[in-house]
Amino acid sequence: MGLRTIKTIGSGVGLALLAPVSLHAAWELNLTPGVTDVSRSVYDLHMTIFWICVAIALVVFGVMFWSIFHHRKSRGAKAHHFHENTLVEVIWTLVPILILVGMAVPATATLIKMYDPSEAELDVQITGYQWKWRYDYLDHELSFFSNLSTPREQISNTVEKQQHYLLEVDRHLVLPVDTKIRFLLTANDVIHSWWVPALAVKKDAIPGFINEAWTIIDEPGIYRGQCAELCGQDHGFMPIVVEAVDRDAFDAWLLAQQQEKQQQAAAAERSWTLDELMQQGEQVYLRACAACHLPNGEGVPGAFPALKNSPVALGDVSAHIDIVLNGKSGTAMQAFREQLSAMELAAVITYERNAWGNSLGEAVSPAQIADLLGSETGEAEQ
Amino acid sequence: MSTLDTALHGDEQMHHGPARGLGRWLFTTNHKDIGTMYLWFSLLMFLVGGSMALMIRAELFQPGLQLVEPGFFNQMTTMHGLIMVFGAVMPAFVGLANWMVPMMIGAPDMALPRMNNWSFWILPFAFAMLISTLFMSGGAPNFGWTFYAPLSTTYAPPSVTYFIFAIHMMGISSIMGAINIIATILNMRAPGMTMMKLPLFCWTWLITAFLLIAVMPVLAGVVTMMLMDIHFGTSFFDAGGGGDPVLFQHVFWFFGHPEVYIMILPAFGIISQIIPAFARKRLFGYASMVYATASIAILSFLVWAHHMFTVGIPLAGELFFMYATMLIAVPTGVKVFNWVATMFRGSMTFETPMLFALAFVVLFTIGGFSGLMLAIAPVDFQYHDTYFVVAHFHYVLVPGAVFAIMAGVYYWLPKWTGHMLDERMGRLHFWLSFIGVNITFFPMHFIGLAGMPRRIPDYALQFADFNMVASLGAFLFGLSQLIFVWNVIACVRGGRKAEARAWEGAEGLEWEVPSPAPYHTFSEPPKLPESLR
Numbered sequence: 001m002g003l004r005t006i007k008t009i010g011s012g013v014g015l016a017l018l019a020p021v022s023l024h025a026a027w028e029l030n031l032t033p034g035v036t037d038v039s040r041s042v043y044d045l046h047m048t049i050f051w052i053c054v055a056i057a058l059v060v061f062g063v064m065f066w067s068i069f070h071h072r073k074s075r076g077a078k079a080h081h082f083h084e085n086t087l088v089e090v091i092w093t094l095v096p097i098l099i100l101v102g103m104a105v106p107a108t109a110t111l112i113k114m115y116d117p118s119e120a121e122l123d124v125q126i127t128g129y130q131w132k133w134r135y136d137y138l139d140h141e142l143s144f145f146s147n148l149s150t151p152r153e154q155i156s157n158t159v160e161k162q163q164h165y166l167l168e169v170d171r172h173l174v175l176p177v178d179t180k181i182r183f184l185l186t187a188n189d190v191i192h193s194w195w196v197p198a199l200a201v202k203k204d205a206i207p208g209f210i211n212e213a214w215t216i217i218d219e220p221g222i223y224r225g226q227c228a229e230l231c232g233q234d235h236g237f238m239p240i241v242v243e244a245v246d247r248d249a250f251d252a253w254l255l256a257q258q259q260e261k262q263q264q265a266a267a268a269e270r271s272w273t274l275d276e277l278m279q280q281g282e283q284v285y286l287r288a289c290a291a292c293h294l295p296n297g298e299g300v301p302g303a304f305p306a307l308k309n310s311p312v313a314l315g316d317v318s319a320h321i322d323i324v325l326n327g328k329s330g331t332a333m334q335a336f337r338e339q340l341s342a343m344e345l346a347a348v349i350t351y352e353r354n355a356w357g358n359s360l361g362e363a364v365s366p367a368q369i370a371d372l373l374g375s376e377t378g379e380a381e382q
Numbered sequence: 383m384s385t386l387d388t389a390l391h392g393d394e395q396m397h398h399g400p401a402r403g404l405g406r407w408l409f410t411t412n413h414k415d416i417g418t419m420y421l422w423f424s425l426l427m428f429l430v431g432g433s434m435a436l437m438i439r440a441e442l443f444q445p446g447l448q449l450v451e452p453g454f455f456n457q458m459t460t461m462h463g464l465i466m467v468f469g470a471v472m473p474a475f476v477g478l479a480n481w482m483v484p485m486m487i488g489a490p491d492m493a494l495p496r497m498n499n500w501s502f503w504i505l506p507f508a509f510a511m512l513i514s515t516l517f518m519s520g521g522a523p524n525f526g527w528t529f530y531a532p533l534s535t536t537y538a539p540p541s542v543t544y545f546i547f548a549i550h551m552m553g554i555s556s557i558m559g560a561i562n563i564i565a566t567i568l569n570m571r572a573p574g575m576t577m578m579k580l581p582l583f584c585w586t587w588l589i590t591a592f593l594l595i596a597v598m599p600v601l602a603g604v605v606t607m608m609l610m611d612i613h614f615g616t617s618f619f620d621a622g623g624g625g626d627p628v629l630f631q632h633v634f635w636f637f638g639h640p641e642v643y644i645m646i647l648p649a650f651g652i653i654s655q656i657i658p659a660f661a662r663k664r665l666f667g668y669a670s671m672v673y674a675t676a677s678i679a680i681l682s683f684l685v686w687a688h689h690m691f692t693v694g695i696p697l698a699g700e701l702f703f704m705y706a707t708m709l710i711a712v713p714t715g716v717k718v719f720n721w722v723a724t725m726f727r728g729s730m731t732f733e734t735p736m737l738f739a740l741a742f743v744v745l746f747t748i749g750g751f752s753g754l755m756l757a758i759a760p761v762d763f764q765y766h767d768t769y770f771v772v773a774h775f776h777y778v779l780v781p782g783a784v785f786a787i788m789a790g791v792y793y794w795l796p797k798w799t800g801h802m803l804d805e806r807m808g809r810l811h812f813w814l815s816f817i818g819v820n821i822t823f824f825p826m827h828f829i830g831l832a833g834m835p836r837r838i839p840d841y842a843l844q845f846a847d848f849n850m851v852a853s854l855g856a857f858l859f860g861l862s863q864l865i866f867v868w869n870v871i872a873c874v875r876g877g878r879k880a881e882a883r884a885w886e887g888a889e890g891l892e893w894e895v896p897s898p899a900p901y902h903t904f905s906e907p908p909k910l911p912e913s914l915r
Contacts, residue, residue: 236839
């Protein structure tokens with residue numbers, strides 16, 4: 001190994017040690033006080049109990065270290081012979097009980113506050129999926145998925161990590177401030193746990209059951225969290241981003257979402273040229289598919305199949321549509337029927353059949369997909 | 383094993399010595415041989431589980447994925463937990479009990495020697511089966527050592543069936559070991575050794591054995607329910623068939639919480655033997671120690687849902703489990719106070735076993751404090767499933783249970799091998815371990831409070847620095863354990879000759895027999911020494 005290599009490695013290690021420090025204030029020590037009344041009570045409780053523990057530790061360890069220094073044989077200490085004292089033993093059983101009661105009182109009060117059953121002004125259903133969240137605004141007919149948006153290159157260390165590495169998503173959960181919001185939590189597959197530290201809300205999302213939690217956010221802002229219950233391979237890659245806005249902004253946002261939905265529905269009905277679909281499809285592909293199948297469609301051998309020159313993308317169109325809509329069980333290929341709109345599905349399938357040298361020249365129309373989605377739902381309902 | 387050969391020559395009154403060759407170890411019914419095998423097995427598992435921990439810490443050294451895939455990372459966290467709990471800590475305690483319980487109570491052997499052989503020899507097969515899953519298609523269990531359904535049933539890799547059978551075998555082994563210890567302690571004490579004269583290590587093990595008998599069948603039950611769900615079409619844990627995934631957690635933690643005391647009560651016993659020996663003063667509050675241990679054991683059945691504060695239990699349930707959990711601080715506190723009172727006005731020296739025992743008292747207590755914080759249900763919503771929990775249970779298990787085991791090994795090694803340890807090497811091992819363990823696990827409190835969930839292979843940038851510190855500490859701690867291996871082997875092979883009472887202040891029947899202990903001890907019931915009369 002030449003001197004230069006050693007130097008390179010040396011500076012590499014040096015940089016690695018320094019880089020995170022210089023980029024971010026990363027020596028965070030404590031719980032966040034958060035932005036809700038409940039989260040502040042939790043923080044206060046946390047600090048109270050912490051200081052009580054510190055005080056007890058000082059007394060106990062103080063006596064212990066005093067004995068260690070003064071009652072050592074090397075200093076000529078002779079062992080005394082006492083080995084029990086009922087009074088002392090009763091005292092150090094009763095005093096801790098009193099301290100515990102002192103802790104239990106504020107803890108009970110906070111817990112009762114957290115379990116406040118009063119009605120909420122906004123209900124949001126949160127569904128955990130492997131490995132993404134789905135948010136349903138129950139009174140507003142609005143529903144969307146929220147996926148990790150950190151590019152794969154950052155995770156595999158080929159490009160520099162950005163500030164919100166692993167804590168950023170494609171669609172935020174937008175919530176109004178000063179509003180009692182009720183979360184109804186469930187899961188589609190395994191148990192997940194929805195946790196946003198700044199709200200002091202952590203509740204398990206359990207398949208087949210519905211859990212409840214609530215919050216009232218005081219300050220507008222962006223609050224990040226993560227799935228807290230091990231839910232399989234990509235458990236570390238399903239963050240939560242809450243965007244709290246004031247109520248007017250929230251109403252405007254809701255309206256915009258409704259309009260976008262209508263536009264999408266209208267878009268599915270009009271006819272699309274191949275070029276338009278390809279353009280749309282590329283965007284959808286990069287957002288929803290490229291993480292596994294890669295932007296060039298070549299996939300990762302052994303893990304994620306290539307789409308370029310693949311039998312699916314060049315074969316029967318209905319089989320291709322089926323796999324995109326319904327996924328492939330036993331593999332990482334998910335069902336996208338609920339995650340993408342008819343227009344997006346049509347565009348992305350068209351894109352896959354006509355990109356990277358795949359050139360079938362045929363377009364899948366949004367109307368065709370919309371019919372398929374409609375008729376299958378109909379069948380399922382019968 | 384040269385030591386046992388010397389033991390043979392050292393005592394010519396013995397009826398017969400050990401058999402020769404491999405057969406001795408396969409067919410032995412001698413509690414000392416079986417104890418030795420348990421201890422070596424547990425050391426091997428400690429090193430295997432430790433290497434997995436180092437793999438985890440190496441991946442977490444920096445943000446981003448560097449060394450392993452997320453799927454393999456999950457296999458490592460799962461196997462690390464299972465191997466350390468069932469392969470390292472529990473067999474080490476059983477090994478210590480095998481060696482020491484008969485010698486402490488003046489019995490010639492365990493009450494059920496053939497079953498003793500069987501309960502050990504199940505273990506290597508159980509762990510061979512568990513570890514073989516790493517090489518199966520789909521990989522080893524990847525659902526965490528708590529194996530929550532349905533991740534461990536519907537969504538599990540095919541190797542889960544091997545995992546289930548391995549757990550069954552470990553459970554059978556533990557139950558047989560526990561029966562043996564109970565039968566031995568209740569029936570085979572030397573004349574005059576009443577229950578309230580029993581050495582504390584025997585008391586804590588007796589209570590632990592009852593816990594084992596109570597909860598290992600529950601563990602067997604829950605894995606059997608998984609087996610049925612996976613292969614026989616039942617729906618215990620599948621809401622789609624009328625079951626409930628949370629039922630799994632209730633059953634698992636009804637086993638799991640007593641299990642954590644199974645891993646700490648014998649440690650309390652060891653520490654209660656060592657501190658009086660090196661403080662040259664009787665244990666303070668013997669009776670309250672016994673009652674405290676029993677209270678902890680009883681309370682351990684009433685607190686399981688504190689592991690499940692976020693699954694959505696009603697307010698009354700949260701309050702009950704919070705109060706019951708907080709109550710455990712009382713008997714645990716009594717124990718710590720008694721240890722400190724034993725040191726107070728003693729005449730202390732600080733040989734290696736004592737150093738580990740003192741570190742145990744301080745660091746286990748720190749783990750106890752974080753445990754008390756975790757008991758507070760509303761705050762637990764913020765701590766649950768974060769690195770704060772990881773810090774907590776590693777503080778009670780590594781500088782807790784593992785340090786106690788090491789303290790016990792260093793304390794009794796002269797009795798086992800007939801040689802004194804090289805104190806300088808013992809101290810080197812202690813200080814490197816002490817520093818390493820704190821550098822590893824203390825920063826995890828901070829990472830957890832800052833919001834890092836456990837069981838993730840990659841993390842956001844604000845957790846980077848403390849993770850790097852923890853990883854460096856883990857390698858320091860891990861590598862220093864090689865000194866421990868060296869120390870044990872060196873002590874087996876030679877060293878200053880140990881006297882019958884290897885430590886000046888050591889009391890108890892085990893120190894009345896020569897060092898190394900002859901192959902058969904107490905064929906005739908002994909007369910109790912002055913200190914026990």
